[in-house]
Every structure is written in C-alpha cells, then in structure tokens.
Amino acid sequence: MVSLAPFVLKRPWLVKALTPAANWYAGASGYRQLGLRYDDLLEEENEAVQIALKRLSAKESYERVYRIRRSVQCSYTHKLLPKDQWTKPEEDVPYLRNILAQVEAELAEKDALDSMTVIKKH
Structure with missing residues (x-):
C-alpha cells in the first residue's frame, strides 16, 4: 500500500492545510462517539x-x-455514548502502531532471512 503521509509530513504548509480536513474526517467517522481510539480499529x-x-x-x-466491549454494547442498543464519554482528539493517541511497526519490521527481517540463499564460492 502506498502512503502519502511521508510526502505530506515533509511539507509543514501541507500539514497545516490538511489538518482541519483530517480532524473533521476523524470526527465524522463516528468511532470516537463510541469511546474508541483509532488503534482499536486495526x-x-x-x-x-x-x-x-x-x-x-x-x-x-x-x-x-x-x-x-462498550462500543459493541452501544452498537447493539443503537445508541451513542453520552458526550462526556466520547474519546477526545487529544486522547486518541497511538498505543499500538509503534509496536506494530516494530513487529512488521521483525517479520520482514525473518522472512528475508528465511528466504536467503547461500552461494558457494569455488
């Protein structure tokens, strides 16, 4: 999967221009109204x-x-959490993505080592 994030993050003016749209999109997606954080959706x-x-x-x-579990219960009852229990943007920080990046790097290294071929020199 190709990501535009590195391109955007290298340009502060672009980050500033896209941040309001990103915040709107995160709010419109509805997961915060169920008390979830973004990493809960992985x-x-x-x-x-x-x-x-x-x-x-x-x-x-x-x-x-x-x-x-709380969000599943909300889904079953077709209700949102009270507004004071919604996940606030400042609380929606990554807790799993850093670990996940490390695990993916370890798995890629393991795969590279497992598929390595040894060439004998004569």
Missing part, C-alpha cells in the same frame, strides 16, 4: 497485529478490551 486477523496485541501491557490490553 484488523485483528493480521498476524502482525496479533503479535503486537500480545506485547501490550496488561493495563493497555484491559482498557482496549473495555472500549471495544
């Missing part, structure tokens, strides 16, 4: 995500499970 079926989830501290893991 696909758990991915091997790297499963490994990263195992590396979370017990507290972070418990809080994640609590947020997900």
Whole structure:
C-alpha cells in the first residue's frame, strides 16, 4: 500500500492545510462517539497485529478490551455514548502502531532471512 503521509509530513504548509480536513474526517467517522481510539480499529486477523496485541501491557490490553466491549454494547442498543464519554482528539493517541511497526519490521527481517540463499564460492 502506498502512503502519502511521508510526502505530506515533509511539507509543514501541507500539514497545516490538511489538518482541519483530517480532524473533521476523524470526527465524522463516528468511532470516537463510541469511546474508541483509532488503534482499536486495526484488523485483528493480521498476524502482525496479533503479535503486537500480545506485547501490550496488561493495563493497555484491559482498557482496549473495555472500549471495544462498550462500543459493541452501544452498537447493539443503537445508541451513542453520552458526550462526556466520547474519546477526545487529544486522547486518541497511538498505543499500538509503534509496536506494530516494530513487529512488521521483525517479520520482514525473518522472512528475508528465511528466504536467503547461500552461494558457494569455488
């Protein structure tokens, strides 16, 4: 997957121009109204995500499970959380993406080492 993030982040004027649209989009997506954080939405079926989830501290893991269960309950009842319980933008910080990047790098290195061929010199 190609990302424009590095291109945008190298240009402060572009970051400043796109930040309001990004904030609007995050608010419109609705996950914060269910008390979730962005990293709660990552696909758990991915091997790297499963490994990263195992590396979370017990507290972070418990809080994640609590947020997900609370949002599922809201979904079942077709209601949103009270506004004071919504995730605020300043609370929506990454807690899993750094670990996930490390795991993906480890898996890529393992894959590269597993597929390495040895060439004998005569």
